[in-house]
Amino acid sequence: MAGGLRRGRRLVAAGRIPAGWGAGGSSPLKELEGITFLLANSPPGGNGVDDQERWYAAACAALEVGPRRLRALKERFGSWRAVWTAGPGAWAETGAAPAAVESWRARYRPDAPQRIREACRRHGVTVLVPGDAAFPVGLEDLKSPPVVLYARGNPALLQGRLVTVVGTRRATPYGRRTAGRIAAAVARAGGVVVSGLAMGIDSCAHQGALEAGGATVAVLAGGVERSIPRCNRALYEEIVDRGLVVSEYPPGTVPERGRFHARNRLMAALAAVTVVVEAPLGSGALITAERALELDRRVMAVPGTIEAETFQGCLSLLREGAACVIDPVDVAVEAGLQAAPGGAGTGGGEARSLTGLESVVYAVLDVDRPVSVETIVRRSGLPPARAVIALTALELRGLCVRQGGSAWRVQAGITAPTSRRV
Amino acid sequence: MAGGLRRGRRLVAAGRIPAGWGAGGSSPLKELEGITFLLANSPPGGNGVDDQERWYAAACAALEVGPRRLRALKERFGSWRAVWTAGPGAWAETGAAPAAVESWRARYRPDAPQRIREACRRHGVTVLVPGDAAFPVGLEDLKSPPVVLYARGNPALLQGRLVTVVGTRRATPYGRRTAGRIAAAVARAGGVVVSGLAMGIDSCAHQGALEAGGATVAVLAGGVERSIPRCNRALYEEIVDRGLVVSEYPPGTVPERGRFHARNRLMAALAAVTVVVEAPLGSGALITAERALELDRRVMAVPGTIEAETFQGCLSLLREGAACVIDPVDVAVEAGLQAAPGGAGTGGGEARSLTGLESVVYAVLDVDRPVSVETIVRRSGLPPARAVIALTALELRGLCVRQGGSAWRVQAGITAPTSRRV
Structure with missing residues (x-):
């Protein structure tokens, strides 16, 4: 319908959300030698993912062989155990370049499966592999899907409706506020906010989700056992406690440039929608957006002034056709989330009984502070009279409270759904 | 190519620029009884627009009968003179509603053609009618094109490449600066800036064009003989002197709400591109954008923060698919203007000899003040090294000068082409 609308190429996908997303299912857990991990899709002791095979997969993945080569090796040798046992010498016979084989050989430690298993146990890290119910189906859209995921926290969040919120470390107060408001709107609508735990926009996104009583997933470019950056330690701990920290690298891995790039593809693949809140040209957030685009995910950008260098990346996305965020709630809408009280998302009767x-109006309220009627009107785009009618109705239902005459906030008692634990 | 890109409807036309625009031709003038007006497309005393017919057309148009009815009357009676001479009694027989005929009858003064002619003479107002070479072809795309245009200044500007720049009266400093920068970029590239002489964005647009040595057209909702608003008197005078003030209403007409709306359709129709710089929801500038859209013109919007109420209209345009202005030069590019030294536009050898x-780089320099290399890099989107190479080349050609170490501005001597006079 909009042929020739844009000079640029297609930035916003037609709206496909991978099948199975938002299913919100839970997975059986098994406690084994102090390590919690998932054995989903399999009856206890059944034909699911084999425990040993899981650690061999982790050891193979830790070599950081290109994922295509890795999968080719598995196809050739039949199992991760066989790949590992065969070792670099046998791999060389599969046609890999000698230099590549040498770099793998340098990293190959025969006891790696056991060492990784020990490290995961020590740090309470869950390992997910394809085939586990908690392994996100969205990652299968990647050309190079990870072979394992390391997780601290609640892996079931990966089955939620995920929204990636990213941006620059050098964020302005406006960008920081907006990241927080977007994350809160997503969380309140029952979505899960994905970001990268970096300073600036990422941190504000995680915090906004947590403060709204919602859940958040931090995707790291190194091991999940510790906070990088360190100054985000408190936030990291809270995410481990109430959300999820995830990475494709084993404990002890140091984040490096290449790993940040690889991490960005995971953030893009995990979510139905990627929002770039504030980003200069050349920002890593734009790489995430680029990956999201390649994966046919929706890309949104927050506008800023043309004078703010830190928004030039967002503006360039908008020019190429990214959807423009006008209100934080737009993001929840774009992600197909139903704005619902208290971030329940999966919705109680209360949520369903709200009028449009x-x-x-409920979606534009804040949990943590009262919002003026003027702001509610502006955020909602409703005529003042209609906004006040809705506020009164919400108050009568006990869903919001009036504070200081003409300001309102979400009723505290009904917020903060606890993260589901498997 | 971008099917399904947007939820909204099509906001940016595929790029058609009406045939004949930017032709830049001039028109023969005839001095008659102290009134300057155009008798284009006709040899002196030939078959062109008849002088008397011109004033009868003006008198008929001044009744503000709906333009379709007006044209039907002319078709019925054969000429404006015949329409006028027949008078309201005869018009009633054409099937017009009695109430409408009564309202026309109330405004009908048999000596109107002579009175309007006198008023135009007194105020130095040119009258253009369809058929005159200076009558803008773009207006023919309107469902209700004006029957006459009143003009003070240089009517040949209507044959230039016109860009409409509009926005709110309650503009922020950022919006005002941006309006000025956009207008300057358009003017410097040889375009003509169209706006409505209102306070705020409109004024800054006119001023920006004039300060860059370019031309500007103010479209008024009342008579062109005086400045409305009065506080813009000095700007009005400068536009009459160096640009053009135009209206479809005869001298003495007071701007009223309905006339502002009608004026907006003229601004939209005149230009290939309409840029909304800063506008809240409900702003008249959005009406201009709406009209531009209906006319298959390009619509651009300047982004602001989602927290600025005065940018909500712009953001809503962006969401619906308007092109995002990232740099003032974008507007000139969108209008098909070639950025060229000193706003010459039609281009001397100097302009054509510039590399891409x-x-x-030249297009992002300012005339009035030095611009830092950082800003040049940001505005141009070029890598710093390439920007400096281009600056050095421009300096060698004497087209720009370095000031204070790492800031540059356009070489003063080669700016400010004088407006072409017919």
Whole structure:
């Protein structure tokens, strides 16, 4: 319908959300030698992912062989155990370049499966492999999907409706506020906010989700056992406690440039929508957006002034056709989330009984502080009279409270759904 | 190519620029009883627009009968003179509603053609009618094109490459600066800036064009003989002197709400591109954008923060698919203007001899003040090294000068082409 609308190429996908997303299922857990990990899709002791095979997969993945080569090796040798046992000498016979084989050989430690297993146990790290119910189906869209995922926290969050919120470390107050508001709107609508735990926009996104009583997933470019950057330690701990920290690298891995790039593809693949809140040209957030685009995910960008260098990347996305965020709630809408009270998302009767008008108004309220009627009107785009009618209705239902005359906030008692634990 | 890109409807036309635009031709003038007006497309005393017919057309148009009815009357009676001479009694027989005929009858003064002619003479107002070479072809795309245009200044500007720049009266400093920068970029590239002489964005657009040595057209909702608003008197005078003030209403007409709306359709129709610089929801500038859209013109919007109420209209345009202005030069590019030294536009050898790189850098320089290399890099989107190479080349040609170490501005001597006079 919009042929020739843009000079640029297609930035916003037609709206496909991978099948199975948002299913919100839970997975059986098995406690084994102090290590919690998932054995989903399999009856206890059944034909699911084999425990040993899981650690061999982890050891193979830790070599950081190109994922295509890795999968080719598995196809050739039949199992990760066989790949590992065969070792670099046998791999060389599969046609890999000698230099590549040498670099693998240098990293090959025969006891790696056991060492990784020990490290995971020590740090309470869950290992997910394809085939586990908690392994995100969205990653299968990648040309180079990870072979394992390391996780600290609640892996079931990966089955939620994920929204990636990213941006620059050098964020302005406006960008920081907006990242927080977007994350809160997503969380309140029942979505899960994905970001990279970096300073600036990433941190504000995680915090906004947590403060709204929602859940958040931090995707790291190194081992999940410790906070990088260190100054985000408290936030990291809270995410481990109430959300999820995930990485494709084993404990002890130091984040490096190449790993940040690889991490970005995971953030893009995990979510139905990627929002770039504030990003200069050349920002890693734009790489995430680029990956999201390649994966046919929706890309949104927050506008800023043309004078703010830190928004030039966002503006360039907008020019190429990214959807423009006008209100934080737009992101939840774009992700197919139903704005619902208290971030329940999966929705109680309360949520479903809201009128459209009430939902709109409820979605623009904040949990942590009162919002003025003027702001509610602006955020909701409703005529003042209609906004006040909706506020009154919400108040009568006990879903929001009036504070200081003409300001309102979400009723505290009904917020903060606890993260589901498997 | 971008099917399904947007939820909204098509906001940016595929790029059609009406045939004949930017032709830049001039028109023969005839001095008659102290009134300057155009008798284009006709040899002196030939078959062109008849002088008397011109004033009868003006008198008929001044009744503000709906333009379709007006044209039907002319078709019925054969000429404006015949329409006028027949009078309201005869018009009633054409099937017009009695109430409408009564309202026309109330405004009908048999001596109107002579009175309007006198008023135009007194105020130095040119009257253009369809058929005159200076009558803008773009207006023919309107469902209700004006029957006459009143003009003070240089009517040949209507044959230039016109860009409409509009926005709110309650503009922020950022919006005002940006309006000025956009207008300057358009003017410097040889375009003509169209706006509505209102306070705020409109004024800054006119001023920006004039300060860059370019031309500007103010479209008024009342008579062209005086400045409305009055506080813009000095700007009005400068536009009359160096640009053009135009209206479809005869001298003495007071701007009223309905006329502002009608004026907006003229601004939209005149230009290939309409840029909304800063506009809240409900702004008249959005009406201009809406009209531009209906006319298959390009619509651009300047982004602002989602927290600025005065940018909500722009953001809503962006969401619906308007092109995002990232740099003032974008507007000139969108209008098909070639960025060229000193706003010459029609281009001397100097302009044509610039490389693409030099053109880009030259276009982002300011005439009035030095611009830092950082800003040049940001505005041009070029790598710093390439920008400096281009600056050096421009300096060698004497087209720009370095000031204070690492800032540059356009060489003063080669700016400010004088407006072409017919």
